[in-house]
Amino acid sequence: MWSKPWKFAEGITIGAGLILVGLMLQFTIGPIDWRLLAYPFNTILLAIYVLVLGILYAVRKHVYVIEWTMTIYAAVPALGYGVLVTLLMGLSGWDQMLRSWPFTLVYIWLMNILGLITIRRILHFTQGGIVRNLCFICNHLGLFMAMVCGTLGYADMQKYRLTAKVDQPEWRAIDLVGTLMPPKVVELPLAIELHDFTIDEYPPKYVVIDNETGMIVADSPWRIRQDSIWEYAAIVYGCKDSLGNQDMDRYVEWPSMGACTAGFITATRYASAKEAAEGQGSVLETKQGWVSCGSFMFPYKALLLDSLYSAVMPDREPKRYASDVTVYAANNQKMDGTIEVNKPLEIDGWKIYQVSYDSALGRWSDTSVFELVRDPWLPWVYAGIYMMLAGAVLTFITAGRHRH
Amino acid sequence: MLISWQHFPYFAIPSVLLWALGAYYSFREKKTLTATFTLLGIVLFFAFICGLWISLERPPLRTMGETRLWYSFFLPVAGIITWSRWKYRWILSFSTILALVFICVNLFKPEIHNTTLMPALQSPWFAPHVIVYMFCYALFGAALAVALYLLFVPTKRDDENIWNMLDNLVYVGLSFMTIGMLFGALWAKEAWGHYWAWDPKETWAGITWLSFLVYIHYRQLSRNAFRSKVAIFMVIISFCCLQMCWWGINYLPSAQGKSVHTYNMK
Numbered sequence: 001m002w003s004k005p006w007k008f009a010e011g012i013t014i015g016a017g018l019i020l021v022g023l024m025l026q027f028t029i030g031p032i033d034w035r036l037l038a039y040p041f042n043t044i045l046l047a048i049y050v051l052v053l054g055i056l057y058a059v060r061k062h063v064y065v066i067e068w069t070m071t072i073y074a075a076v077p078a079l080g081y082g083v084l085v086t087l088l089m090g091l092s093g094w095d096q097m098l099r100s101w102p103f104t105l106v107y108i109w110l111m112n113i114l115g116l117i118t119i120r121r122i123l124h125f126t127q128g129g130i131v132r133n134l135c136f137i138c139n140h141l142g143l144f145m146a147m148v149c150g151t152l153g154y155a156d157m158q159k160y161r162l163t164a165k166v167d168q169p170e171w172r173a174i175d176l177v178g179t180l181m182p183p184k185v186v187e188l189p190l191a192i193e194l195h196d197f198t199i200d201e202y203p204p205k206y207v208v209i210d211n212e213t214g215m216i217v218a219d220s221p222w223r224i225r226q227d228s229i230w231e232y233a234a235i236v237y238g239c240k241d242s243l244g245n246q247d248m249d250r251y252v253e254w255p256s257m258g259a260c261t262a263g264f265i266t267a268t269r270y271a272s273a274k275e276a277a278e279g280q281g282s283v284l285e286t287k288q289g290w291v292s293c294g295s296f297m298f299p300y301k302a303l304l305l306d307s308l309y310s311a312v313m314p315d316r317e318p319k320r321y322a323s324d325v326t327v328y329a330a331n332n333q334k335m336d337g338t339i340e341v342n343k344p345l346e347i348d349g350w351k352i353y354q355v356s357y358d359s360a361l362g363r364w365s366d367t368s369v370f371e372l373v374r375d376p377w378l379p380w381v382y383a384g385i386y387m388m389l390a391g392a393v394l395t396f397i398t399a400g401r402h403r404h
Numbered sequence: 405m406l407i408s409w410q411h412f413p414y415f416a417i418p419s420v421l422l423w424a425l426g427a428y429y430s431f432r433e434k435k436t437l438t439a440t441f442t443l444l445g446i447v448l449f450f451a452f453i454c455g456l457w458i459s460l461e462r463p464p465l466r467t468m469g470e471t472r473l474w475y476s477f478f479l480p481v482a483g484i485i486t487w488s489r490w491k492y493r494w495i496l497s498f499s500t501i502l503a504l505v506f507i508c509v510n511l512f513k514p515e516i517h518n519t520t521l522m523p524a525l526q527s528p529w530f531a532p533h534v535i536v537y538m539f540c541y542a543l544f545g546a547a548l549a550v551a552l553y554l555l556f557v558p559t560k561r562d563d564e565n566i567w568n569m570l571d572n573l574v575y576v577g578l579s580f581m582t583i584g585m586l587f588g589a590l591w592a593k594e595a596w597g598h599y600w601a602w603d604p605k606e607t608w609a610g611i612t613w614l615s616f617l618v619y620i621h622y623r624q625l626s627r628n629a630f631r632s633k634v635a636i637f638m639v640i641i642s643f644c645c646l647q648m649c650w651w652g653i654n655y656l657p658s659a660q661g662k663s664v665h666t667y668n669m670k
């Protein structure tokens with residue numbers, strides 16, 4: 001070892017050394033606080049880093065480590081250590097790893113290699129054609145940009161959670177990336193006024209459950225048909241049934257806060273689950289009655305079919321959450337819009353995401369929870385991501401051509 | 405009439421038979437017959453997927469059963485592309501057998517097939533993200549088969565052609581994985597506000613990706629018997645990581661209940 005030319009052994013040793021140094025730093029300095037790198041430190045750091053890489057590249061002929069760093073013999077162990085530290089995080093679920101020194105040092109080592117070989121490839125295209133060189137640059141420079149800018153930019157990322165109530169403009173929010181415990185409430189330079197929050201739901205479903213376990217039974221001999229439905233209903237206890245003699249509960253339309261969904265169903269029993277699934281065969285028995293998934297005001301209601309089975313309506317599944325809002329930003333900017341999952345609203349460098357609502361009230365919720373994100377480094381990360389996408393396409397195209 | 409899972413056998417069984425015929429003729433080196441039968445099987449199988457898509461009113465990409473459907477679809481697709489480009493005679497038999505395995509799982513262990521799609525999944529990114537991933541899984545599956553072949557038949561390790569085949573499968577598989585992962589990142593930004601959150605699924609995707617990169621870079625070196633065996637294990641280990649990423653994390657204690665890819669107040 002350590003006699004030229006260096007091979008894998010040196011790389012494996014260097015990696016072990018980095019982990020060791022990392023552990024020592026971890027026990028002396030403690031975890032890394034990435035937030036300390038906020039503007040302007042991250043910008044200065046990036047400039048210095050690129051400069052240092054350039055200088056290292058310039059003096060490579062005089063320093064053997066640098067020459068070696070730009071070879072596969074350095075890249076493979078470095079990537080291997082990258083797998084290792086990430087694997088440890090994946091297995092333990094310990095996301096503090098992101099702030100740990102060993103993890104960070106290994107990734108910095110990877111970035112050094114990436115940076116140096118990219119500089120070399122940009123200055124000296126190799127044989128094999130322009131496509132191959134472009135492919136290399138897209139893959140390696142793209143990853144370098146996405147990782148470095150993503151990491152440094154993290155310190156400038158702002159992320160807040162804001163809970164708005166209908167008709168009450170709100171500008172106070174919880175800081176999600178700064179101090180975590182106790183949560184810090186801050187005043188934002190913009191305010192959100194919630195006009196309306198709506199949930200669209202999928203149509204109700206009816207399932208048969210086991211009376212004992214409460215589990216859904218996929219193959220019961222019962223087949224269920226919906227006869228009528230109230231989307232907005234209230235329960236009326238102890239009514240007379242159609243024969244006028246028996247106490248039963250039924251539902252009436254009730255278009256007001258807290259209404260639930262209720263369906264009147266007919267359940268028919270067949271000889272076997274197969275016949276029931278197909279709806280063919282002779283009907284052995286029928287049952288009729290109301291079922292409801294309930295709401296925060298009304299209880300859910302099941303229909304007892306026999307000693308084994310009941311019919312129920314599970315909670316309706318949401319299809320779309322939407323908040324109608326007006327957002328007020330600095331300089332008298334004002335914007336009306338609808339914020340939905342997957343459709344954030346953009347204003348003044350902020351992106352506003354729909355994240356939640358008052359789930360106890362369900363579709364009657366009068367509050368909506370938003371996340372506001374501002375990430376000034378995002379364009380650089382995206383540039384890296386798009387380069388990698390181009391690189392992947394080029395890799396696909398060039399795969400299979402003869403390599404040297 | 406709406407297509408549902410009840411009709412699955414009527415599409416799946418003829419498709420498998422067509423693929424098997426295609427595989428048979430690829431051994432006999434009958435190019436036209438190979439291509440015709442395989443493509444017919446693919447079209448028939450895709451017809452089922454489209455039918456299901458229409459009757460569910462959403463892309464069938466949500467339950468495990470549905471993703472297995474795509475996997476069984478993309479195996480022959482990857483097979484025929486590989487075959488048409490490099491003419492490996494065995495590849496179609498391999499893809500047919502694997503597709504058959506996934507079809508059998510769906511035939512004998514049907515799950516309760518949910519028809520709804522939660523809001524976070526209703527995005528134009530959803531279909532491309534998952535479909536590209538399924539395609540990459542199929543290619544890595546083929547790469548694993550080649551690696552195992554080299555492991556158990558050591559005499560073949562001097563065969564340059566087989567190594568080229570393995571390299572090609574990993575290259576193409578990795579470029580699809582990269583695309584799938586980056587689509588995922590762009591989507592996550594729109595849906596959750598950040599492109600990479602080191603969620604267990606993302607972490608394992610990262611591990612898998614890096615692990616295949618180790619193989620690719622290692623293979624840049626000159627090749628000899630010792631190195632080749634190391635390379636074989638790199639593919640096998642990477643494939644294991646891929647399985648962790650796909651379904652293994654569901655059983656990983658440290659990953660329970662941690663995913664950001666859920667949507668609620670708690």
Ligand code: HEM
Nearest residue numbers: 070071072075078079110113114117132136139140143624
């Ligand atoms: C996007 C992911 C990556 C892909 C697809 C990729 C692919 C490649 C390919 C195909 C080559 C061979 C050069 C050629 O023929 O064009 C190569 C070379 C190399 N890669 Fe990567 N690579 C990736 C990431 C990395 C990373 C993270 C490192 C850092 C350790 C790295 C370090 C190297 C080195 C040192 C070389 C040899 C130097 C050279 O040929 O100029 N690569 N890479």
